[in-house]
Every structure is written in C-alpha cells, then in structure tokens.
Amino acid sequence: GAVVSQHPSRVICKSGTSVKIECRSLDFQATTMFWYRQFPKQSLMLMATSNEGSKATYEQGVEKDKFLINHASLTLSTLTVTSAHPEDSSFYICSARDRGGGREKLFFGSGTQLSVL
Amino acid sequence: AQSVTQPDIHITVSEGASLELRCNYSYGATPYLFWYVQSPGQGLQLLLKYFSGDTLVQGIKGFEAEFKRSQSSFNLRKPSVHWSDAAEYFCAVGASSFGNEKLTFGTGTRLTIIP
Numbered sequence: 161g162a163v164v165s166q167h168p169s170r171v172i173c174k175s176g177t178s179v180k181i182e183c184r185s186l187d188f189q190a191t192t193m194f195w196y197r198q199f200p201k202q203s204l205m206l207m208a209t210s211n212e213g214s215k216a217t218y219e220q221g222v223e224k225d226k227f228l229i230n231h232a233s234l235t236l237s238t239l240t241v242t243s244a245h246p247e248d249s250s251f252y253i254c255s256a257r258d259r260g261g262g263r264e265k266l267f268f269g270s271g272t273q274l275s276v277l
Numbered sequence: 278a279q280s281v282t283q284p285d286i287h288i289t290v291s292e293g294a295s296l297e298l299r300c301n302y303s304y305g306a307t308p309y310l311f312w313y314v315q316s317p318g319q320g321l322q323l324l325l326k327y328f329s330g331d332t333l334v335q336g337i338k339g340f341e342a343e344f345k346r347s348q349s350s351f352n353l354r355k356p357s358v359h360w361s362d363a364a365e366y367f368c369a370v371g372a373s374s375f376g377n378e379k380l381t382f383g384t385g386t387r388l389t390i391i392p
Contacts (some may be wrong), residue, residue, distance in 0.1 A: 204367065206379055
C-alpha cells in the first residue's frame with residue numbers, strides 16, 4: 161500500500177541550530193501534505209498545510225519564519241525548524257494526501273522526535 | 278471550534294479480554310470521526326471512520342466504533358484483544374469524510390496488553 165516516509169525519526173540538536181525534517185510519499189504523488197506537532201500529553205495539532213509549488217498555509221499561532229515549509233516536488237515536503245530552542249522540542253508528524261485512482265486517502269509518516277538541548 | 282477528548286491516557290487489558298476506548302467530541306456541524314492507531318516506529322494508520330449512515334462502524338483488525346450523537350461520543354471497541362493491538366490510539370474529528378482537512382486529534386490512549 162501507499163507509504164509515507166519521514167526522516168529522521170529522532171534528532172537531538174543544540175539550541176540555536178536548525179533542523180530539517182523530510183516527508184516523502186513513496187508510491188504516489190502528493191500535492192498536499194500536512195505537518196502536525198504533538199507536545200507530551202497533548203493532542204496532535206495541525207501546524208500547516210503544504211501545497212506543492214506554492215506557499216504553505218499556517219495555522220493560527222504558528223510562526224512561519226520559525227517553521228519553514230518547502231514542498232518543491234510532488235513527493236517531498238520539508239519542515240525546517242530554524243534557530244531551535246528547547247521549547248521547540250516536540251513530536252512532529254507529517255501526512256500526505258493521495259488522490260490517485262479516484263480515491264482520496266490520507267497517509268501518515270512515522271513522526272520525528274525533536275529534542276533541543 | 279472542534280475538539281476531541283480521550284479521557285484515558287493509558288489502559289491495560291489482558292490478552293483475550295474486551296476493550297473499549299473512549300472518545301468525546303465537540304463539533305458544530307455533522308462530525309466526521311476517525312480512529313487511528315500508531316504502533317511504535319510506525320505512522321498513523323486509519324482503523325475506521327464515520328461520516329453518515331449506520332452509527333456502528335466496522336473497521337480493520339476487528340475494531341468497531343459506535344457514534345452516539347446524544348452523548349457526543351465515538352468509542353472504539355474490540356471484543357477480544359491480541360498482543361499485537363498494543364499501540365497508541367487516536368480519535369480525531371475532521372471537516373470532511375476523507376479526513377484530509379484540518380483533523381483535530383485527541384491526546385491519544387496508550388494500550389498495553391498483558392498475557
């Protein structure tokens with residue numbers, strides 16, 4: 161079946177550095193991908209909607225200059241956490257929309273645990 | 278605004294026993310409701326969804342869920358759990374039946390299975 165690959169699964173970085181997370185649709189083209197964040201013991205929260213070839217749409221309260229999203233191809237979206245700080249430590253997960261073959265499904269990556277020291 | 282509450286953070290069940298995971302939602306219109314499961318190191322997998330019709334929904338892996346509008350609930354059930362069911366379960370509400378528009382998730386319920 162369709163698979164979404166998210167990399168890395170875990171990353172530890174120093175405060176002030178930038179971290180890039182990749183989300184790839186492996187066997188379908190995804191014009192739309194979604195990025196979520198989950199703090200410990202809280203819900204998965206939608207951060208932004210990533211559209212291939214255009215600017216991402218950010219949810220209220222999410223800093224677009226802090227969380228840079230690039231969706232340059234139909235199979236890859238990246239989330240870059242710029243100048244990361246300890247409060248950015250969280251679980252980030254992407255999903256990709258598959259509209260192929262007359263169906264419409266949403267597939268999730270396995271998530272990235274970011275720890276900022 | 279839509280919201281989802283999963284009251285149980287962690288549930289432990291004996292293998293072979295029945296299971297019910299609770300989910301309550303708040304949504305202004307007809308809700309589209311989903312249950313996802315996440316096994317360690319895996320992405321979220323859709324178990325089942327409800328958007329209209331029969332209020333008892335059958336899903337994969339022997340799971341079912343019942344939509345109760347009067348209680349604003351969408352509880353997930355399984356008559357007999359298997360050790361492989363140990364995972365994190367998320368209830369979600371969305372604006373469309375495909376679940377691709379601004380899903381709102383609950384905090385998740387971690388299920389542990391004991392022999």
